[in-house]
Amino acid sequence: MSARPASTARSPVDPVSFEIVRRRLAAISDEAAITVMRISGSQVVTEAADLNAVICNRGGEIVVSALYMLVHTCALNGLIRFLVEEYVDNPGFGPGDMFLTNDPYVTGLHQPDAVLVAPIYRDGQLIAWCGTTVHESDVGGPVPGSIAVGSRSIYDEPIPMAPVRIVESGRIRRDLEREYLIRSRTPELNSLDLLGQVAANRLQTEQVLALCERYGEEAVTGTMDWLIESTEARLRERLEALPDGRWYHVGYVEHDGIEDRVYPVRLTMTKTGGHLDLDYTESADQAPGLINCPVDLTRAFVLATLLPLLGFDQVPWVPAAFERVVTLRTLPGTVTHATWPAGVSLGGTSTGHEVRTTLNACLARMLDQSPDDRRYILASSMSSAPGQTIAGRRHDGSTYASMLLDAQLGGGGARIGANGPDTFGLLHSPGGACANVEVNEANFPIRYLWRAERVDSGGPGTRRGGVGGCHALTPHRSTGPVEMTVWAHGIEQPAATGLFGGEAATPNAFIVLRNAAGVVGPAMAHFDPSLLPGPAEVPEPKERLTVGPGDVVLSLCSGGGGIGDPLDRPADLVMADVREGLVSPQGAARDYGVALVADGDCPDGWRVEERATAALRRRRRQQRRVGGEPGPGPVLGMAGTWSAACPRCGTALDGPSSLVAERLPAPYRWTPAAELAGTGRFSVERVACAACLTQLDSVVRLTTVAPAG
Amino acid sequence: MSIRDVYIPYVASVFSAYGAATSDLVVRSDAEARRLDLHRDTGQIDAMLRQLETQARATLAESGGRRATVELRAGMRFMRQVHEYVVTVGALPFDAAAAEAVEARFRQEYETVVGTGSASTDARVELVSVSIEARLALGGTEPGAEGAPTSWAAGRPGTGPTAGSPGASSPPTTERRAWFDGELRTCPVHQVDVLPGGATIDGPAFVDLPTTTVVVYPELRLVVEPGYLRLTAR
Numbered sequence: 001m002s003a004r005p006a007s008t009a010r011s012p013v014d015p016v017s018f019e020i021v022r023r024r025l026a027a028i029s030d031e032a033a034i035t036v037m038r039i040s041g042s043q044v045v046t047e048a049a050d051l052n053a054v055i056c057n058r059g060g061e062i063v064v065s066a067l068y069m070l071v072h073t074c075a076l077n078g079l080i081r082f083l084v085e086e087y088v089d090n091p092g093f094g095p096g097d098m099f100l101t102n103d104p105y106v107t108g109l110h111q112p113d114a115v116l117v118a119p120i121y122r123d124g125q126l127i128a129w130c131g132t133t134v135h136e137s138d139v140g141g142p143v144p145g146s147i148a149v150g151s152r153s154i155y156d157e158p159i160p161m162a163p164v165r166i167v168e169s170g171r172i173r174r175d176l177e178r179e180y181l182i183r184s185r186t187p188e189l190n191s192l193d194l195l196g197q198v199a200a201n202r203l204q205t206e207q208v209l210a211l212c213e214r215y216g217e218e219a220v221t222g223t224m225d226w227l228i229e230s231t232e233a234r235l236r237e238r239l240e241a242l243p244d245g246r247w248y249h250v251g252y253v254e255h256d257g258i259e260d261r262v263y264p265v266r267l268t269m270t271k272t273g274g275h276l277d278l279d280y281t282e283s284a285d286q287a288p289g290l291i292n293c294p295v296d297l298t299r300a301f302v303l304a305t306l307l308p309l310l311g312f313d314q315v316p317w318v319p320a321a322f323e324r325v326v327t328l329r330t331l332p333g334t335v336t337h338a339t340w341p342a343g344v345s346l347g348g349t350s351t352g353h354e355v356r357t358t359l360n361a362c363l364a365r366m367l368d369q370s371p372d373d374r375r376y377i378l379a380s381s382m383s384s385a386p387g388q389t390i391a392g393r394r395h396d397g398s399t400y401a402s403m404l405l406d407a408q409l410g411g412g413g414a415r416i417g418a419n420g421p422d423t424f425g426l427l428h429s430p431g432g433a434c435a436n437v438e439v440n441e442a443n444f445p446i447r448y449l450w451r452a453e454r455v456d457s458g459g460p461g462t463r464r465g466g467v468g469g470c471h472a473l474t475p476h477r478s479t480g481p482v483e484m485t486v487w488a489h490g491i492e493q494p495a496a497t498g499l500f501g502g503e504a505a506t507p508n509a510f511i512v513l514r515n516a517a518g519v520v521g522p523a524m525a526h527f528d529p530s531l532l533p534g535p536a537e538v539p540e541p542k543e544r545l546t547v548g549p550g551d552v553v554l555s556l557c558s559g560g561g562g563i564g565d566p567l568d569r570p571a572d573l574v575m576a577d578v579r580e581g582l583v584s585p586q587g588a589a590r591d592y593g594v595a596l597v598a599d600g601d602c603p604d605g606w607r608v609e610e611r612a613t614a615a616l617r618r619r620r621r622q623q624r625r626v627g628g629e630p631g632p633g634p635v636l637g638m639a640g641t642w643s644a645a646c647p648r649c650g651t652a653l654d655g656p657s658s659l660v661a662e663r664l665p666a667p668y669r670w671t672p673a674a675e676l677a678g679t680g681r682f683s684v685e686r687v688a689c690a691a692c693l694t695q696l697d698s699v700v701r702l703t704t705v706a707p708a709g
Numbered sequence: 710m711s712i713r714d715v716y717i718p719y720v721a722s723v724f725s726a727y728g729a730a731t732s733d734l735v736v737r738s739d740a741e742a743r744r745l746d747l748h749r750d751t752g753q754i755d756a757m758l759r760q761l762e763t764q765a766r767a768t769l770a771e772s773g774g775r776r777a778t779v780e781l782r783a784g785m786r787f788m789r790q791v792h793e794y795v796v797t798v799g800a801l802p803f804d805a806a807a808a809e810a811v812e813a814r815f816r817q818e819y820e821t822v823v824g825t826g827s828a829s830t831d832a833r834v835e836l837v838s839v840s841i842e843a844r845l846a847l848g849g850t851e852p853g854a855e856g857a858p859t860s861w862a863a864g865r866p867g868t869g870p871t872a873g874s875p876g877a878s879s880p881p882t883t884e885r886r887a888w889f890d891g892e893l894r895t896c897p898v899h900q901v902d903v904l905p906g907g908a909t910i911d912g913p914a915f916v917d918l919p920t921t922t923v924v925v926y927p928e929l930r931l932v933v934e935p936g937y938l939r940l941t942a943r
Contacts (some may be wrong), residue, residue, distance in 0.1 A: 039833065041789035174828045199824045429936060443789065448905035545813055645796060 009398040010231070013222040017215055021223040022316070022688035025064045029053045032132060032200035033066040039196030039566050041190045042137050043301055043443055047435035048405035050135035055201055055208065056080060057224040061320035068431035070651065071348065072115075073239060073304035075108035076321045078296040079117055080129050082106050082462075083163060087244035091165050095121040098201055100180065101193070103160035105345045108296025110654075111158040111345050112136050112146045112403070118196040120205050120210055121395040127221055130204035132201070135387075136190050137402040140183035144401035145389025147344060149257040149485050149542045151244035151290050153341040167198060185391070185401040215583040231321035235310065236274030239325060241371045245635045249361040249497070250356035251383065252682075252702060253335070253489045255541035256289030257346070260678040262705040263287055263335050265438035269362035273327060278302060278359065281331040284341040284705070287611075289542075291350035291489075291603075292338030293348025295330050301348070301355040302328055304428035309363050312376045326659035327422045346542075349385055357383040357497060364499050365637035379459065379502055381427045382410020382468055386488040386508040386555045393479040394445045402444065405434045406451065407488075411458050411559030414502060420466030420560035422453055422582065434448070434469075447476035448522055452555050454506075455584050456669065459494075460591035462569050463501025463561020467582050468557030470503070472518040475549055483639050486510050490558055491541045492673055493666045493682035493700050498555075502562030503591070503620035504684070506669050509556040513538040517550045531666055538675035545695055565695040566592050567617045571608045579604045591669070593617040624688040624695065630661040634688050635697050649692035651672070660693070666700070677708035715940040721921050736765045736777075739784070739840030747785075747836040748808045754821035755803035757839050762801075777845045784838035785815045787829055793837040794819055825873060881914070887911045889927050901938070910934040 011018055019325070032053035037046050044050045054073040055064040060080030065073040083099055098118040101107060107115045117131035139146045140159030148157035161183070166176045177194065181187040212220050221700055253263040263284040268369060270277040286292045293301070305313060306326070307317040330337035335351045338344055351531045357380045367373045385407035393399055411619035412424025425432050437448045451471040494504035513520060513536055539545060548552055574594040577583035585606055588594040595612035598605060634652065644653040649659060666682035667673035680702055687697040741759050747754070758781050769777045781801070784793035796814045799807060817829040881897030888894075889912075898915045909932050910916065912925035916938065923938060925931045934940045 038792055039787075039790065039827070043789075046789075170825070180757055188788055188829075188832040189827040192790070195823070195829050199827055202824055212923045473738075671911045 001085040004611045011222075011226045013219050013226055015305075017219045018226060021211060021215055021220055022064075022227050024056050024211055025040055025055055025545065027209075028211075029055050029064050029066040029130075031207070032130070032204045032579045033068050035203055036193070036196040036410045037198040038239065038614065039199055040185075040194055041192045042402070043435040043439050044135050044137055044405060045193060045196075047439055048408065048433050049250045049298065049431045050405065051133055052690060053204065054130065054260065055204060055224075056129040056131070056291040057082045057320075058128055058221065059226070059363055060084065060129055062285045063318060063320060064084060064433070065317065065319060067317075069133065069135070070307065071300045071304035071431045072109060073115060073131070073297045073351070074307070075300035076115065076117070076131050076133070077320070078108050078299070079106050079115055079131070079163065082091055083117070086533060087165075089561060090702065092565070093119050093165065094169070095119075095124075097165055097172035098168040098198060100176070101161055101163035102136075102158075103162055104347065105160075105294045105340055106293060106296075106298065107161060108299075108300045109133065110348055110582055111139050111141070111160050112196070114139070116166070116194070116201060116203060117575055118201040120208050122217055122390035124208055125215060126207055127212070128224065130201055130208070132192070132200045134193045134197060134619065135403070136184065136193060137186040137191070138184050141345070141387070143485055144185055144391030146482055147341065147387070147389055147403070147485055147487060148290055148345045149487060150546055151257065151343040151345065152288050153343055157343055157345045169488035172198060185399065193331070193651070208334070224429050225569045227316060228320045228324070230508045231316050231318040234315050235325045238310065238315070239271060239274040239276065240371065242271060242366060242373070243450070243693065244272050245366060245369065246641070247362040247365040248634045249358040251495060251497075252293055252493055252632070252700065253350045253354055253355045253384075253673035254492050254678055255582060256287035257343070257542040258289045260540060260676075260703060260707045261287070262678075262681065263291065263351070264702070265335060265351055265358055267355075267357065267358035267362060269366070273364055276325060277327045277329065279329040280355065281329050281334070283331075283334045283336045286335050286338045287383045290346040291337050292342040292344050293347040293351040293355065294344055295337040297347050297352055297636060298329055298330055298336045298355050299323075299353040301428060302326065302359060305359045305363075305622075305681070308427055308430065309360060309376070309378060313563065319602040327558045344486055349387055349487070353383045353385070353489075354495070357495060361497055361499070361637060368500070377416050377419065377428075377499065377563070377686050379413030379415075379461075379465060379499045379563050380495075380497040381424055381466075381560045382508070382558040383497075383509055384488045384490040384558070385410060386486065386510055386557055387425070388553075389553060390444060390446065391483045392445065395477040395479055395494035397479060403536070404440060405432070405556060406469065406471050406555060407435045407627070408432045408499055410557045411466035411468040411496070411505060413496070414459070414461050414463035414465045414498070414563040416463070416563060419464045420458060420562075422458070422466040423469045424466050424560060427489070441476070443483075445476055445478035446473045447613040448483065449552065450471050450518070453582065454559070455581060456587040457506040457557070458559035458582065458592070459496060459498045459503045459505040460566035460569075462500055462526045462564025462566065463502065463562060464577065464582075465496065465498065465502070465505050465562045468559045470554065470556040472552050472554045473521060474552045475547055478549070481549075484545045484553065485543070486539055486545060486553075486555070487542045489541055490680040492676050492700075494558070494669075494684065494687060496561045497700075498561035498698050499563045500566040501688075501697060503566060503686070504561050504700065505559035505699040506597070507667070507673055509560045509670060509672060510539045510555040511556075511672060512539060512545060512547070513552040513554070515550040516547075516552045520552050536672065536675075538672050540676065541678075546612050567620055568693065571613050571674070573607050575606070578606060589616065592598065601690065621693040624686065624693050625660050627661040627685075629665050630659050630685055630699070631701055633699065633701060635699055646689040646694060648697065649689060651689055651691040653689070653696075658690055659687050659696070660690045661688070663701075681708055713941065714885070717938040717940065718936070721918060721923075734769065734845040735871060736768045736843045737840065739838050743762060744838050745836055748805065748810060749816060751804050751808050753837070753863055754808075754839060758798065758801060758803055758841070760796050761839065761841040762843070765841050769845045777843045779843045782840045783811050783815075783836060784840065785811070786835055786837055787832040790838055794822070795840070796881055798839075830859055885915055887913065887915075904933045906933055906935060
């Protein structure tokens with residue numbers, strides 16, 4: 001693999017040194033992240049890898065990022081810019097200094113994410129920057145775990161720590177360390193995380209300086225600069241080879257932690273030549289609650305989406321280069337550009353995820369214009385995540401508070417030529433994982449009844465979206481109840497969108513069963529919701545719960561979106577999915593029009609009934625006519641102009657009359673969501689070509705943003 | 710290459726010949742101690758260390774070796790870290806003062822690895838395991854050295870034949886056909902465990918060891934010597 005130089009400019013570094021140094025820089029940042037993991041005692045870090053490390057050039061542009069929680073580091077240059085603009089004279093910075101902050105309005109993250117950056121000096125001259133990020137178990141605030149559901153501003157959330165020079169000339173300032181730790185319910189763990197970050201930044205500094213000794217300072221700094229320039233040139237070439245165009249997508253965040261209002265995130269993406277214009281200015285006004293993104297968090301999600309989706313075919317993932325080909329437009333006071341003191345402690349896993357999903361959808365439409373690049377298209381992976389924080393006392397009286405990261409088990413979006421990966425995780429966190437069940441059980445007074453793949457959760461399509469994960473847990477050896485905060489969006493509506501007729505994945509979900517630990521068995525991981533024992537509580541999309549002995553909390557991740565008309569998926573592949581436990585026999589009929597009949601002679605107990613399947617699919621296609629034209633609003637990713645043709649029959653799609661639509665209530669694939677009044681505001685419109693009845697799109701429609709009821 | 714003799718130890722396929730033939734005999738054992746508190750449970754920790762030492766000395770005593778030296782160790786970490794760092798524990802008894810000394814040693818050595826100021830004052834230190842390394846010096850076991858074990862498998866406690874008469878031979882247990890010098894020949898195959906010390910085998914022949922096979926080429930002679938096989942030119 002080679003970082004191909006730009007066509008006209010020339011590298012200031014010889015090609016061999018360039019390759020060696022850039023790969024060494026990547027190894028250094030990876031080693032730094034591993035260092036934090038080895039020093040930390042928090043399962044959020046050691047198991048789930050909710051951290052990252054980064055190296056920047058002297059100007060603070062991000063050259064190399066490790067591949068753990070990628071979104072942590074994509075906009076870290078905002079913090080460096082702040083230090084240069086605000087602190088250069090007072091308190092100043094020099095060799096051996098490090099700055100710590102968890103201020104989302106500076107870091108572009110949320111309060112639990114602590115960021116530590118360090119300038120790198122050689123012979124008294126600033127030559128580079130490095131940094132690390134860690135998601136802390138708890139950084140204080142009114143809600144254990146620090147996701148402040150119910151907050152009405154940042155003053156109700158963990159009060160962030162402004163950037164402070166916590167390491168001075170290599171010496172950790174214990175007074176500032178104390179100031180940082182005193183806020184937390186988990187000071188022991190946070191202390192180790194901080195010391196891990198210090199060690200990691202020291203490592204990066206030492207290794208970059210050693211690289212300068214070995215290859216020369218100019219080779220190192222030159223490599224950083226050339227890596228940005230050459231990658232930018234390659235990206236522009238890639239974009240210039242694609243037709244210009246404009247695409248549109250809207251995603252929805254329901255519930256801001258206070259009330260169940262809906263906040264649309266609207267993107268209009270315009271590609272002109274070698275440039276992308278991303279316009280989020282039509283997004284909703286910022287919310288009273290915690291779902292808002294500071295603009296740097298929006299920027300971080302944009303970059304963490306562009307890297308995996310445009311950085312294919314060996315283009316180096318250099319955030320600074322990707323940033324250069326993008327203009328990001330946001331409007332202050334909206335959910336994608338929150339202004340102080342708007343609550344932001346869940347900005348990423350709400351609005352941020354919709355920033356990612358909308359961009360994902362638009363990029364797919366853009367790449368669809370290129371026969372060569374279509375194969376890199378990915379439908380949306382799980383959007384949002386059914387997150388949980390837990391807190392309370394163990395049987396020995398000790399306290400705990402932490403986030404569980406089982407929610408990182410969402411399904412991946414389908415590709416043009418393949419199903420989406422199952423329990424894929426988060427697109428913007430390539431190295432993220434979830435903690436082992438045994439680790440969580442050892443650390444906290446909880447017991448898992450199961451963790452499994454969630455049947456029928458992948459978006460139906462010719463290529464199926466990957467299925468998500470699910471789990472059920474109950475308090476175990478807990479002194480008193482477990483205080484739990486649950487949060488997600490994409491609960492009342494399917495947020496992980498499909499493409500080209502593929503459908504969105506089954507929504508995220510929580511279910512609470514009171515006094516049910518004795519009757520909920522692992523077999524229910526593959527359940528029909530109607531079989532759940534006793535009355536089930538369906539929490540609001542953001543809610544604080546008290547979970548007592550015997551109570552069971554189910555958390556179910558969305559899958560990834562599908563690609564292509566589900567009725568075109570070969571029946572034998574659907575049967576294979578049933579055999580794998582990824583699709584239920586009922587789902588095969590409902591989602592794919594495949595009729596299975598019980599057959600004791602077949603190894604799986606089922607076989608495809610060919611004639612019934614053909615008849616069912618014929619009937620399904622005819623049903624697509626019944627809704628008439630699509631309702632108002634964009635379809636096929638087109639914004640305003642109609643310029644498409646049916647890929648099946650070639651009919652020009654030049655207006656609503658060229659399409660037919662079938663409308664379904666939003667919970668059509670996940671009936672427990674009907675328990676939530678807000679679900680009734682959403683519907684799903686399956687859009688098909690009026691001529692050949694091939695399904696071409698699947699769109700979520702919203703009737704009102706106001707709270708239901 | 711002017712190599713006159715090739716020495717082949719019992720575990721030839723695993724270790725270097727020289728290292729296996731000359732290394733000390735070492736017994737290591739450990740025990741999980743995660744449920745114990747370093748400062749509160751010194752009595753139990755002391756008992757675990759004593760038990761490990763007793764077991765290790767007993768194991769070495771069966772080898773008839775000289776008096777072994779032992780080093781007691783404690784695997785420690787800050788709370789819930791994934792990896793442990795092992796520090797030396799001083800002489801028994803393991804009491805409150807020993808616990809203090811061990812924690813201080815852990816913090817000091819941790820900083821040499823992770824960096825100055827990195828031993829958190831806020832995080833608890835956890836005891837993860839206790840272990841022992843008992844070492845029996847096999848001084849003089851270099852090939853041909855005085856005092857080397859007198860049987861082929863002396864380095865492997867409890868197995869192997871006793872020394873036989875120098876120069877004695879032992880009948881092969883089976884045969885194997887093999888090409889040597891362009892000629893397919895029927896060659897004897899010997900099992901090492903039944904070869905008496907001092908036995909000689911002229912090539913072509915094979916000697917089967919538990920983990921490998923020694924090929925004795927036609928121009929070579931194999932001699933069973935104390936603790937190893939020696940290949941030499943005929």
